[in-house]
Amino acid sequence: MAPTASSSIIHLTTAAQPHIDNPGHSGLLPALIKAQKQNGYISKPVAAEIARVLQVPLAEVYGVIEFYALLYKEPTATRVIRICGDPACAIAGGHAALEAVCASLGVSPNTATADGGFMVERSPCLGLCDQAPASRVNDMALGCIPVAVPAAIIAAKSLAKPAVVGGSLRHLTRRCGTGATPSLAAYTTDGGYSALTKAVQQLTPAAVIAELKSSGLVGRGGAAFPTGVKWESAANASGAEKYIVCNADESEPGTFKDRILMEDDPHAVLEGMALAGYACGAQRGYLYVRAEYPHAQQRLAAAIAEAAAGGYLGNNLLGSKFCFDIELRSGAGAYICGEETALFESIEGKRGFPRVKPPFPTTAGLFGKPTVVNNVETLCNVPLIIGAGAAAYRMHGTEKSPGSKLFCLSGDVARPGLYEVPFGVTLRTILDEMAGGVSGGTLQAVLFGGAAGAFATAAHLDVPMTFEDLRKADLPLGSGVVMVFNHTRNLRSVLEGLAHFFAEESCGKCYPCQLGTVRQHEILGRVAAGHARAGDKELLADVGWTMLDASLCGLGQTAATATLSAIKLWPELFAPNGQAQTARTS
Amino acid sequence: MAATVTLQIDGQSITVAAGTTLLNAAAMAGATVPTICYHEHCTANALCRLCVVEVEGARVLAPACVASVAEGMRVHTRNERVERSRRTILEMLHSASDVSEAPEIQQQLDDYHANRERFGGGERREAEVIDDNPMYIRDYSKCILCWRCVQVCAADAQFTYAINFSGRGFETSISTFFEQSLTDSSCVFCGQCVGVCPTGALKPKREWLLEQGQAPADILDATRGPGKKRRERK
Numbered sequence: 001m002a003p004t005a006s007s008s009i010i011h012l013t014t015a016a017q018p019h020i021d022n023p024g025h026s027g028l029l030p031a032l033i034k035a036q037k038q039n040g041y042i043s044k045p046v047a048a049e050i051a052r053v054l055q056v057p058l059a060e061v062y063g064v065i066e067f068y069a070l071l072y073k074e075p076t077a078t079r080v081i082r083i084c085g086d087p088a089c090a091i092a093g094g095h096a097a098l099e100a101v102c103a104s105l106g107v108s109p110n111t112a113t114a115d116g117g118f119m120v121e122r123s124p125c126l127g128l129c130d131q132a133p134a135s136r137v138n139d140m141a142l143g144c145i146p147v148a149v150p151a152a153i154i155a156a157k158s159l160a161k162p163a164v165v166g167g168s169l170r171h172l173t174r175r176c177g178t179g180a181t182p183s184l185a186a187y188t189t190d191g192g193y194s195a196l197t198k199a200v201q202q203l204t205p206a207a208v209i210a211e212l213k214s215s216g217l218v219g220r221g222g223a224a225f226p227t228g229v230k231w232e233s234a235a236n237a238s239g240a241e242k243y244i245v246c247n248a249d250e251s252e253p254g255t256f257k258d259r260i261l262m263e264d265d266p267h268a269v270l271e272g273m274a275l276a277g278y279a280c281g282a283q284r285g286y287l288y289v290r291a292e293y294p295h296a297q298q299r300l301a302a303a304i305a306e307a308a309a310g311g312y313l314g315n316n317l318l319g320s321k322f323c324f325d326i327e328l329r330s331g332a333g334a335y336i337c338g339e340e341t342a343l344f345e346s347i348e349g350k351r352g353f354p355r356v357k358p359p360f361p362t363t364a365g366l367f368g369k370p371t372v373v374n375n376v377e378t379l380c381n382v383p384l385i386i387g388a389g390a391a392a393y394r395m396h397g398t399e400k401s402p403g404s405k406l407f408c409l410s411g412d413v414a415r416p417g418l419y420e421v422p423f424g425v426t427l428r429t430i431l432d433e434m435a436g437g438v439s440g441g442t443l444q445a446v447l448f449g450g451a452a453g454a455f456a457t458a459a460h461l462d463v464p465m466t467f468e469d470l471r472k473a474d475l476p477l478g479s480g481v482v483m484v485f486n487h488t489r490n491l492r493s494v495l496e497g498l499a500h501f502f503a504e505e506s507c508g509k510c511y512p513c514q515l516g517t518v519r520q521h522e523i524l525g526r527v528a529a530g531h532a533r534a535g536d537k538e539l540l541a542d543v544g545w546t547m548l549d550a551s552l553c554g555l556g557q558t559a560a561t562a563t564l565s566a567i568k569l570w571p572e573l574f575a576p577n578g579q580a581q582t583a584r585t586s
Numbered sequence: 587m588a589a590t591v592t593l594q595i596d597g598q599s600i601t602v603a604a605g606t607t608l609l610n611a612a613a614m615a616g617a618t619v620p621t622i623c624y625h626e627h628c629t630a631n632a633l634c635r636l637c638v639v640e641v642e643g644a645r646v647l648a649p650a651c652v653a654s655v656a657e658g659m660r661v662h663t664r665n666e667r668v669e670r671s672r673r674t675i676l677e678m679l680h681s682a683s684d685v686s687e688a689p690e691i692q693q694q695l696d697d698y699h700a701n702r703e704r705f706g707g708g709e710r711r712e713a714e715v716i717d718d719n720p721m722y723i724r725d726y727s728k729c730i731l732c733w734r735c736v737q738v739c740a741a742d743a744q745f746t747y748a749i750n751f752s753g754r755g756f757e758t759s760i761s762t763f764f765e766q767s768l769t770d771s772s773c774v775f776c777g778q779c780v781g782v783c784p785t786g787a788l789k790p791k792r793e794w795l796l797e798q799g800q801a802p803a804d805i806l807d808a809t810r811g812p813g814k815k816r817r818e819r820k
Binding site: 044047048051057058059060061062063066067069073334351356503504505506507508509510511512514515516517518519522539542543545546548549550551552557 | 622631632633634635636638646647649652667670671674675678679681682704705708709731740747748749750751752753754755756757758761762763764771772
């Protein structure tokens, strides 16, 4: 197959954004994704035609194809089977499943079968860690794949159970875990869009920001920046053109909270974005969802259409003067695009390279305009705050960490799932009382905050889960990941797996991360294989501190935090062969 | 905003114009801050991170080439923390690319007492020399991804956009559209990319052929265009 018909490409590039007359450079990624979906790859003539229509230099189009893991320049296969190899899935048999499927098909990874029917790849975290091991076959996300039955994996059979959504407080997750996505009617009946209605009909934008500031809400994407301060800064920035960006590129290994929010309560995300638009004076929002979340994308697209038809999005919404549209954008396989400025570059149709800051997004963000970028969970808090008021919101949590927090429990835990709790409960409460405790043995380690996080041990079980207490304990809350490893797990393999993730996902822009992630992976590879050399611990520390101290963006700055925490907790793991004598080395 | 800013660099108080980069302020204070990717005629991207300095109170090190001065700032251009990052970056760079024809980087390796064998055995950038035009060759095993060539080919100078990137992360390389020959690309052979390359990854073809031991007359034959020789013109 050699798709070259230029008319179809013009169709696809404009169809990707029907409301924009000339999509230009910003239309590049949607056009490439569409071509990829239609043809299974992006051939040279198709790429050239897209470049011509969008007036993007050829070499830049190629650079973008090459940057994103899910865009291919060679034919792939009718069915591409991607099996997650990141820690929660790895300990559940992900690697074994990959090998079994490859053996069954008679191929090595990343190579198509002779008939072009199948191709098998190792995938980075698919955000199905509560249903490990997970796979994705074309656009089907599949949890709990039957590791021992490769034929069933190839046939896209899933043993997935309904997601566990629990916890002691059900505010953000009140509509989640029911197995059904609320329609617009169900959402409004349940009080949905009442906060937006109240805001545009009764409150000034400044009053919305004041309420948000007094709520004490801070960002849930990992950086914990005060949301009201961010909004105020964008609202005060000069210029009429401003943007709201929802960062739904949730890709942190171990994280699946935003996926569940988007799949089970999509209108709450849209309401949060519209409130942000109203408060900051933006007329347009971009909702950037990672490509690995096709279900979430479908449900959000349906919700956007419903909301627009119902008058909750669009011109003069709810009879006010406020106009706000939301465009859904898909990523194409790049963890780095969860970094806010890399995300802007991606929406602009470029390689997802993070930008140098300052300038910060609230003054010069998307398309160089003042932009508010918030995580999904953060935005879902907003309707609750504006609806019930900051005082009611502050009834839960602590003085410095008000409200509730979502935790993603995965790994060796009896009931992996999403748990909502008020800030201040301990890890012990979440793990033992809610999630049923450690499974398969006793607690060895908890990876806290994701791949970009740090390890904790049983000694940390009674630390209250608040920003202030975790900071004291030198643990990052990050995206709320609690990945549990029992005493039988080989932590060296876990570390090697984390290092593999960062080496694959580094964008390559700055030297410390581009070089450091690969060197870290090599060293941890030989440590895991039992071939540690004298001085490897010091090498890892130098590489790690250099990445932390000198990298350009948050990816590089956290690419070694898990390793550095392991060096501190278990220095013996990195001892040359023969010297390590703990259970962890088994 | 005040027109001038007073700050301390390595304990020395200095007053400079607001908006000055730490790199330039350090130079005015007599401190040498090493750089690799920085070029005064290119947009600074702060990607080699060799120019990082410590700003008291900041969580991480600051890239001097893009960070601006601020009132009362206390900057350390070379202390133990800064040296650790610079030395490790240089050691890793040496382990990945052939920097034998980059005298500045060789000097920096010595200045920071870098151990050239520290990451020995690690994956290196290996690439065949691309010899696809009569003007210059591309030897990407010498490439350190400073981005200067891509920038001068694009909006920093020539607006030709013949080259961009392939791959990602460590696997990144400079590339034309689908690796096509430069003669098939929009390249106009202005030579600006060759001029800004710091490592000899881009090199005039005649220079390269001389290094290969070819005789000058043969080189002229091989690299001269199809037109008449000057001597024969009338």
